[in-house]
Amino acid sequence: MKKIKLIIQREFLTRVRKRTFIISTLLFPLLYLALIFGTSYIGAKSKANLKIAVLDSSGLFDRGRIERANATDASSQLVLVKDNADSLQKNFKAMGYDGYIIVPANTSVETIPHELVMNTNRTIGSASEVQSKLNTIWDELKYEKLGIDDEKQKTLSASRIQVKPENVNDRKSDSRVASTMGVVSGFLIYFILLVYGSQVMMGVMEEKTNRIAEVMVSSVKPFQLMLGKIIGIGLVALTQFLLWIAFIFIIYNVTKASGAGSSMVSGMVGNVQSVFLSVNLPVVLGCFGFYFLGGFFFYSSLYAAIGSAVNEDMREAQSLSFPVTLLIIFSISLMTIATSDPTGPVAVWGSIIPLTSPIVMMARIPFGIPGTVQVWELILSMGLLIAGFIFTTWFAGKIYRTGILMYGKKPTWKEMFKWAMRK
Numbered sequence: 110m111k112k113i114k115l116i117i118q119r120e121f122l123t124r125v126r127k128r129t130f131i132i133s134t135l136l137f138p139l140l141y142l143a144l145i146f147g148t149s150y151i152g153a154k155s156k157a158n159l160k161i162a163v164l165d166s167s168g169l170f171d172r173g174r175i176e177r178a179n180a181t182d183a184s185s186q187l188v189l190v191k192d193n194a195d196s197l198q199k200n201f202k203a204m205g206y207d208g209y210i211i212v213p214a215n216t217s218v219e220t221i222p223h224e225l226v227m228n229t230n231r232t233i234g235s236a237s238e239v240q241s242k243l244n245t246i247w248d249e250l251k252y253e254k255l256g257i258d259d260e261k262q263k264t265l266s267a268s269r270i271q272v273k274p275e276n277v278n279d280r281k282s283d284s285r286v287a288s289t290m291g292v293v294s295g296f297l298i299y300f301i302l303l304v305y306g307s308q309v310m311m312g313v314m315e316e317k318t319n320r321i322a323e324v325m326v327s328s329v330k331p332f333q334l335m336l337g338k339i340i341g342i343g344l345v346a347l348t349q350f351l352l353w354i355a356f357i358f359i360i361y362n363v364t365k366a367s368g369a370g371s372s373m374v375s376g377m378v379g380n381v382q383s384v385f386l387s388v389n390l391p392v393v394l395g396c397f398g399f400y401f402l403g404g405f406f407f408y409s410s411l412y413a414a415i416g417s418a419v420n421e422d423m424r425e426a427q428s429l430s431f432p433v434t435l436l437i438i439f440s441i442s443l444m445t446i447a448t449s450d451p452t453g454p455v456a457v458w459g460s461i462i463p464l465t466s467p468i469v470m471m472a473r474i475p476f477g478i479p480g481t482v483q484v485w486e487l488i489l490s491m492g493l494l495i496a497g498f499i500f501t502t503w504f505a506g507k508i509y510r511t512g513i514l515m516y517g518k519k520p521t522w523k524e525m526f527k528w529a530m531r532k
Contacts, residue, residue: 112329113337120312120341125348137353159185159207161227161239164197166214169250177249178242185238210239218254284476288448291472294397295444297350298404298468302437305346305405306412309339310426313416313509332506335417339409339502343402350401389477396474396487403494404467407501408433414505418525440468447472451481463497466490 124130163170175189190197192204194211201209210227227236252262313335329337411433419426443465447456451473460470460482470490473482511528 113333113340116329116334116337117341117344120338121344121348124342124345130345130349134349134352137356158183159239160205161185161187162190162192162197162201162204162206162209163187163212164190164192164194164209165212166194167212167216169216169218170212170246174246174249178245181242181245182238185242187239187242210243218250287475287477290393290475291448291451292444294393294471294475295441295468298397298401298471299437299441301346301350301401302404302408302467303434305342306408306433306437307430309342309409310412310416310430312338312342313413314419314426332502332510335410335413335506335509336502339406339413343405343409346405347402392478393475397471399491400467400471400494403491403498406498407463407467407494408437410498410501410505414508414525417509418528436464437468440465443469444472451476457486461486461490461493463494466494 163175165171170189172189175187179186187210188206190209197204197209197211208227227239251257257265412430415426415429415433419429440459443455443459446453447459447469450456456469456473459465460473470482470487474487476482478484478487507530508525508528
């Protein structure tokens, strides 16, 4: 046990002292800030407010209606023109317009055209804004035709009934918040498994290539070396993740207090208070920590076995690790099904089988325990994940024992399986 602790300490301290760790840890919150302020700034600067000429041959779209529609918001503006169609089509740009719309002469409330074509040499991104203004005018025409006064219009345009998804067995759980939190948790674990699992493989390959492993296995068992490396890199991943969470909360509180980019922050982070009220956050965070570590240990042992079997050829490592990576990607596919139907058979079995449970179970837990996830399902899932980690560590350890000292030969999965079965 003392030797494993020394290996863990070495792996942890060696990696957290590297410049790459410090830079990547600091770079993430900087990118987060750039995402908050940069996207809002770019979006505001790149937004195209079009000036659209409206040639009305029907006589329905008078100037007053156009002005009332424009007053609804400050986006793309409509301008009523009296030019002939040919002149407008040829000279609209020289006349200072970004595009034009021609309303046919046979247009009436009863014979609304299926669509009005907006011809423009600018972006089509503002077409929805122009469409909204035209529909505002059209609604006004329909109300007048049907004799609906202002009071009746207010009644018709009043708020409609909204259906709020809620867990039948757990009234506290808001399905929309739970679904969002489940997807975010699943993708975080997916990202960590791919990035840090590959780091385990690269670390083993580096030690094997530099012949460091030959020195270490003279005093440490290969299984102890692999286990210490997995746990050490896992603690590095956990440390970096916790630092990122701390940075995000600091940035969120600072920007919220200063009012800078508050709308963007609120849109991205959401209302923290509503999350506390609608989701059992301590349980979610506790389960996230378990499945984060359990999934990492489970897959990292496989990556470590692959790293011990190959030499310095990265293409060979990528080829052997592809099936493992494919299993992680497959878990994401099951996660999307689980968020839409968290009690379905795909979601239940996907959250129990160790190969997919770290990602799929985290997509279900925010919906409520025992509302959506039964207690026995959670216990069975955790138990199988622990058993799966022990088995993969034992299995990978036997591959590691042979592969770490083998050079010059390209192994196959069949040969690696023989190494694992060797007594």
